[in-house]
Amino acid sequence: xxxxxxxxxxxxxxxxxxxxxxxxxxxxxxxxxxxxxxxxxxxxxxxxxxxxxxxxxxxxxxxxxxxxxxxxxxxxxxxxxxxxxxxxxxxxxxxxxxxxxxxxxxxxxxxxxxxxxxxxxxxxxxxxxxxxxxxxxxxxxxxxxxxxxxxxxxxxxxxxxxxxxxxxxxxxxxxxxxxxxxxxxxxxxxxxxxxxxxxxxxxxxxxxxxxxxxxxxxxxxxxxxxxxxxxxxxxxxxxxxxxxxxxxxxxxxxxxxxxxxxxxxxxxxxxxxxxxxxxxxxxxxxxxxxxxxxxxxxxxxxxxxxxxxxxxxxxxxxxxxxxxxxxxxxxxxxxxxxxxxxxxxxxxxxxxxxxxxxxxxxxxxxxxxxxxxxxxxxxxxxxxxxxxxxxxxxxxxxxxxxxxxxxxxxxxxxxxxxxxxxxxxxxxxxxxxxx
Amino acid sequence: xxxxxxxxxxxxxxxxxxxxxxxxxxxxxxxxxxxxxxxxxxxxxxxxxxxxxxxxxxxxxxxxxxxxxxxxxxxxxxxxxxxxxxxxxxxxxxxxxxxxxxxxxxxxxxxxxxxxxxxxxxxxxxxxxxxxxxxxxxxxxxxxxxxxxxxxxxxxxxxxxxxxxxxxxxxxxxxxxxxxxxxxxxxxxxxxxxxxxxxxxxxxxxxxxxxxxxxxxxxxxxxxxxxxxxxxxxxxxxxxxxxxxxxxxxxxxxxxxxxxxxxxxxxxxxxxxxxxxxxxxxxxxxxxxxxxxxxxxxxxxxxxxxxxxxxxxxxxxxxxxxxxxxxxxxxxxxxxxxxxxxxxxxxxxxxxxxxxxxxxxxxxxxxxxxxxxxxxxxxxxxxxxxxxxxxxxxxxxxxxxxxxxxxxxxxxxxxxxxxxxxxxxxxxxxxxxxxxxxxxxxxxxxxxxxx
Numbered sequence: 001x002x003x004x005x006x007x008x009x010x011x012x013x014x015x016x017x018x019x020x021x022x023x024x025x026x027x028x029x030x031x032x033x034x035x036x037x038x039x040x041x042x043x044x045x046x047x048x049x050x051x052x053x054x055x056x057x058x059x060x061x062x063x064x065x066x067x068x069x070x071x072x073x074x075x076x077x078x079x080x081x082x083x084x085x086x087x088x089x090x091x092x093x094x095x096x097x098x099x100x101x102x103x104x105x106x107x108x109x110x111x112x113x114x115x116x117x118x119x120x121x122x123x124x125x126x127x128x129x130x131x132x133x134x135x136x137x138x139x140x141x142x143x144x145x146x147x148x149x150x151x152x153x154x155x156x157x158x159x160x161x162x163x164x165x166x167x168x169x170x171x172x173x174x175x176x177x178x179x180x181x182x183x184x185x186x187x188x189x190x191x192x193x194x195x196x197x198x199x200x201x202x203x204x205x206x207x208x209x210x211x212x213x214x215x216x217x218x219x220x221x222x223x224x225x226x227x228x229x230x231x232x233x234x235x236x237x238x239x240x241x242x243x244x245x246x247x248x249x250x251x252x253x254x255x256x257x258x259x260x261x262x263x264x265x266x267x268x269x270x271x272x273x274x275x276x277x278x279x280x281x282x283x284x285x286x287x288x289x290x291x292x293x294x295x296x297x298x299x300x301x302x303x304x305x306x307x308x309x310x311x312x313x314x315x316x317x318x319x320x321x322x323x324x325x326x327x328x329x330x331x332x333x334x335x336x337x338x339x340x341x342x343x344x345x346x347x348x349x350x351x352x353x354x355x356x357x358x359x360x361x362x363x364x365x366x367x368x369x370x371x372x373x374x375x376x377x378x379x380x381x382x383x384x385x386x387x388x389x390x391x392x393x394x395x396x397x398x399x400x401x402x403x404x405x406x407x408x409x410x411x412x413x414x415x416x417x418x419x420x421x422x423x424x425x426x427x428x429x430x431x432x433x434x435x
Numbered sequence: 436x437x438x439x440x441x442x443x444x445x446x447x448x449x450x451x452x453x454x455x456x457x458x459x460x461x462x463x464x465x466x467x468x469x470x471x472x473x474x475x476x477x478x479x480x481x482x483x484x485x486x487x488x489x490x491x492x493x494x495x496x497x498x499x500x501x502x503x504x505x506x507x508x509x510x511x512x513x514x515x516x517x518x519x520x521x522x523x524x525x526x527x528x529x530x531x532x533x534x535x536x537x538x539x540x541x542x543x544x545x546x547x548x549x550x551x552x553x554x555x556x557x558x559x560x561x562x563x564x565x566x567x568x569x570x571x572x573x574x575x576x577x578x579x580x581x582x583x584x585x586x587x588x589x590x591x592x593x594x595x596x597x598x599x600x601x602x603x604x605x606x607x608x609x610x611x612x613x614x615x616x617x618x619x620x621x622x623x624x625x626x627x628x629x630x631x632x633x634x635x636x637x638x639x640x641x642x643x644x645x646x647x648x649x650x651x652x653x654x655x656x657x658x659x660x661x662x663x664x665x666x667x668x669x670x671x672x673x674x675x676x677x678x679x680x681x682x683x684x685x686x687x688x689x690x691x692x693x694x695x696x697x698x699x700x701x702x703x704x705x706x707x708x709x710x711x712x713x714x715x716x717x718x719x720x721x722x723x724x725x726x727x728x729x730x731x732x733x734x735x736x737x738x739x740x741x742x743x744x745x746x747x748x749x750x751x752x753x754x755x756x757x758x759x760x761x762x763x764x765x766x767x768x769x770x771x772x773x774x775x776x777x778x779x780x781x782x783x784x785x786x787x788x789x790x791x792x793x794x795x796x797x798x799x800x801x802x803x804x805x806x807x808x809x810x811x812x813x814x815x816x817x818x819x820x821x822x823x824x825x826x827x828x829x830x831x832x833x834x835x836x837x838x839x840x841x842x843x844x845x846x847x848x849x850x851x852x853x854x855x856x857x858x859x860x861x862x863x864x865x866x867x868x869x870x871x872x873x874x875x876x877x878x879x880x881x882x883x884x885x886x
Contacts, residue, residue, distance in 0.1 A: 028533040029471030029576040029862050030598070033819040034772040037576065040596035040638045040655070044584050291715065291765075293655030293706065295640060300586035366586070369651025377653065381713075429586040433638045433655035435765065 042295055042433045045285055049277035049301075049426040052417060054265050055390065058272040061408040062146030062249035068225055069396070071407050072248040073270070074132055074212040075172075075220035076255075077124035079318070080311040081412035082268045084256035087220045090141060090152055092209030093230045093243035095200035103241060104194050106234045108187040113232050115179040115210065121222025123410050127315045128172045130217035133164035134179045137209040143247040148270050148408070151251050154211055164213070172219035179212075193232060209247060219317075220410050250408045261311075263417045264304055269393035270410045274328075275301055275365075278388040279428050281379065289380050289432055296431040297372035299327070299354075301365040301391050302424055304414040319395065319411055325365035326394040326406060327354040329375075332387040342374040342385055345403060353403045354389070362413070365391045376430060391415075469529040469541025470864050471574045472825060472855060475817035476770045476777060477663075477723070478572030478603045478632060482748070483548045484508075486523055486846040486872035490833030491786025492809030494746020496732030497673060497689030502835075502844055502874060504552035506565040507730055508691040509622030510671035512612030515561035517842045517876030518553035522546075525870035533862045541575060547870055553879065559614045563624065564607075571603035572632045581643075584652075592649060596638045604630035604663060604698075612671075620673040628698060628725075629664035634771070658705045658712070659766040661759065663723060667696035680737075687734040695727045702759050704766040719766060721758035726751045739793035744809075748782040752816035770817075778818045784811035786831070805835030807848075815854070823859045828852055829866075842876030 030037045063070040072089035079085065103111065115134065135154035154163075165185050170177040186193070192206040214220075225245050233240035252270040259266070267273050279286060312318060329352050331339070339345060339352035347353050354375075360366035379385045393413055394406030418425040473479040484507030488495025496508045504519055505511045528542040548567035555562060577597040584590045610624025638655040640648055648654055671691035679686040702719045705712040732746035755777050759769035770776060786809030792798030809831040814824055829852025836845045847869075854864040 027576060027578055028531045028539045029474075029574065030578065031533075031860050032471050032862060033475065034776065034821060035767075037598045037636075040598070040636045040657075041578070041580065042582050042594055042638055042640075042655070044582060044588065046586070293638070293657070294653065295638070295655055296584050296652050298586055298651075302586075373651060373653055381715075423587065427586065429584075431582065431584045431652075435657065 039435070040433060042431055044429065044431045047279055047286055047428040047430065048418070048422075049428070050280045050283075051388070052265060052275065052277040052426060054267055054273045055276045056271060056273050057390070058147040058149040059252075059270050059392070059408065060145050060405050061148040061252065061270065062143035062150070063225075063247065064144030065246040069407065070248050071121060071222045071224050072212075072228075073121065073220050073222045073250040073252065073408055073410065074214055075124065075130050075217060076214040077218055077220045077410065078256075079123070079316070079410075079412060080259060080313070081266050081308070081414065082410060083254050083258045085220065085270070085410050086214055086253055086255050087270070087410060088151075088214065088251045089212040089223065090137060090143065090209060090247070090249040090251070091228055091245050092137070092141060092143070092207075092247040094246045095196050095203035096241045096243060097200075098196055099194060099232070099241045100239055102237055102239050103232060103234050108190045109183060110235050111186055111190075111232060112235050113181040113186050113193070113230065115181070115230050116228070117177040117212075117223040118175060118227030119177060119221040120224045120227060121319055121409065122172055122219060122317050123319060124172060124217075124219030124317065125313070125315055126173050126219070126317050128218040129169055130172050130219050130221060131167060131169045131215040132177065133167045133213045133215050134181075135164055135211040135213060136185070137211055140208050141247055141249060143249040146249050148250060148252040148272065150249070152211065152249070167215060172217065172221065177221065177223075222408070252408075252410060261307060261414065264307055265415045265417045267391070267393055267413045267415060268410065269395055269406065269412070270408060272392070274390045274392040275415050275426070276388055276390045277426055279384075281384045286380075289430070289434070291435050292380055293433040293435070294373060294377040294380055294430060295433055296369065297376040297428065298369055299367040299372060299389065299426075299428050301325075301415055301426040303363055303365070304416055304424075305363055307414040308412075319409060320362055322396050323362035323411060323413065324358060324394040324396070324406060325356050325361050326392045326403070327356060327365065327367060328352070328390045328392065329354050329386040330388045330390075332384045334383055335385050336382050337378055337385060342378050343371050344375075352386070355403055376428070380432075469527075469531070469543060469573060469575060470854060470866075471531065471576060471862055472815060472817060472819065472864070473572045474574050474600050474634065474771055475819050476570075476752070478570035478600070480570050480780075480816065481568040482507075482782070483523075483567055485550075486521065486833070486848060486870070486874065487788070487805075487807070487835065488744070488786075489870070490807035490809060490831050490846065490848045491742075491744050491788060492746065492784030492811040492831055493782070494730070494732045494748070494784040494786070494811070495734070495744055496671075496691055496730045496746050497687040497734040498732070498742065498744055499673065499675070499687060499734070502842070502876065504550055504563050506548070506550060506563065506567065506608060508671035508673060508689045509563065509610040509624040509669055510612050510620040510673040510689065510691070512552055512561040512563035512610065512622050513614040513620040513673075514558050514612070515552055515554035516557055516878075518879035519551070519842075519874060519876040521548065521550040521872060521874045523548050523846075523870055523872035525868050527866060527868040529864050529866045531862050531864050532857060534857050534860065539576065543573070545571070547872070561612050562609070563612065564609045566605065566607050569604040569606040569628050569630070570632075572600040572634070573603070574598070574600040591643065592640045592652065593643055594638055594640050596636065599635045599637070601633040601635055602631045604628050604632065608669070610669070618675055620675075622671045624669045626667045626669055626693065627664070628667065628696070631660055631662045633658050633660040634767070656706060656708050659702065659769070660705065661700060661702045661769050663698040663700035665696050665698035665725075667694050667725070669693040683738060685736040689732045689734070691730040693728040696725050698723045698725060702766045702769055715765060719759065719761070719763070721769075723757045723759070724755055726754050740789055740791060742788040744784075744786045746784045748780070750780045750816065752777045753779050772819060772821070775821055776817055776819055778814075778816060778824065780814060780816035782811060782813040784809060786810070790835075800837065803837045807831075807833045807835065820859050820861060823856065823861060825855045825861065827854045840875070844874050846872040846874065848872070
């Protein structure tokens, strides 16, 4: 009897569960009632960037030795898009673990010290001859995260202040640039060069690196960390010791007038001339969208690649293939959320890094869809999250959703200056469903 | 030692617990009645009294029975022998057509009722407990389109904007029925009404030829939810007369009255779905005043085989009001279209039942089966276009199948009907409903006596 009772209940429960809902709804009924079912239709609209300009914020060109892919730049270039630029390279080397006795016991005059720099970057006239002077840096360089506007003084050499140790010339497309250090420098530094004690600490305390300064030519060359070495060898012996590069830093400056293009804004890497802009949430159409559902969002800064090509003289090389972009957003004073709340990493208390779509570069700087969605979802709900955006050139990071710094470069990029929302303008594109 | 009485109580509690959990499960998979008319007012009102009365047109306010414990008139709880549990579920398909000949099809399963009753004094004083829907707001209609997205409009997505009604009010009714004498019975119940009515608008995106929301895209889901609760009371009376028109016939009159009440609650707008919902703005508190409702019926039994019923219901919903009917944009006014969309409701039903065997429990199976037919007409309490009354016309029927367990029956009911009109920019629903009810009755709380 009891089984029968519970069986009936369970049968009933099974029947209920077996009833599965299905439907084939249509538009029938949409118009019923005094307030017919309305809304819910998404629209796509563009919001032109406001306050577009190029603002300098010197790029980080220094590396304390942790980034194996870092580079330094040296040379002069007069690019129609950048104006005349000069780049001076700084680098330090570390002592080898041990130096063979053949070298240790040799007198200075029987030793040869050579700096070998393998170019991995060219900006300028590929037919130009580059003249570079070598200096010794006077004091310990704090190269880690040093910005391109910094300099480090050269050591006074015997009879002068900051005089060069040596000068070399190279064709801009040569595969190796070498400096032979003079014998007098070897004599002055012989004991330092031979000192491998304290795991190289003694050498590091006594020697602070070199500066490579442009003297002539129309090209800036870049040298990777692994392709830059100092070698000491005994003349006539097939034996040498190599000093590997540790720190790298590049000082970059414009030495003449900045060029201008009509209706265009020219950003220059290295100088840190990035494209800054904002979106006015108090003006149409954003002021009408408060509370609207954001379905999709992206910020696009298109690049005028024609201007980039047309302003390039014959035989003039710009490193284009590796151009990526990095966007730094400044939190609005009124922002009620942090960087993490909209899914972006914080760079400081007031700035966040906005991931980019790597594949869109170099033709445009395009923000990641998912992150943009979070940013503008929050912005339309609670007010602007970011007061402004700054698109920086991140050379050497072309296929990444660039958050990290680009490698030091002097590459220019031409952005459109129009503030109106057009196909050539920097703009925010929103697909929204109004409330 | 566990006594038989305590074992019976344990059985009863276990069953009650099981039955109490079932509604939640069932409602979770339900998409409801699927009528756009449930978008208005508090949703479509549910009138379930018992599975027997459902097959007889839906009234049965004077229909006394030992096999059922009708919720429509608490006076009927007085006449009980068995401790009884009822549970029922329905399966309904609705085809809706509009003026433009478009149609939509919605099919869904729903809980109809969970009822539990037992006699305190056999056939004299009984208790009834009922959990069942008071109203359902369940509809679904949509628009579809395509949209070009992205900075260069190079990415075309499909979208579907769906308007959906979810939820409704539930009622828990508990009360007593008392047999004053062979002619007069009275009853009263306390009715707790509670629930959430949600109107949801969702815009969902897909890439052509694919399913799922594309990466970097967010669906737009907006829900206006109204949480309401309140308490009311019902009183019922039942009068029985024997040998009225013929020898051994019986005539019953049943009248029940539900008091007007006020439901209190809050209305809030949320975005997104389920656990990810964010509340927009602040909750709006308000009240909904419900009108009184009068239910009356006649039941005539020419002999032990036949039962004939005639029932009516009236509620002046035009006097109902809601303080949620405001001018503010969010959340939107409630009820939809405002108080002016409410109008007086009436319902009339007739039905006939024959059990060929009458009271002969030794007759064949089909002779002990109950055969029922009924019909009803109803004027809905909502008038979406403020002018055109919406009527329901339906035929009902069913079989009441005896089981090998004395006091337990399985009822299979069906109804077919229309609701509304395709004129005046309205729609007409054609609905087919099938339901299954299990009614279990035993002497759970009473000591068995050796006779």
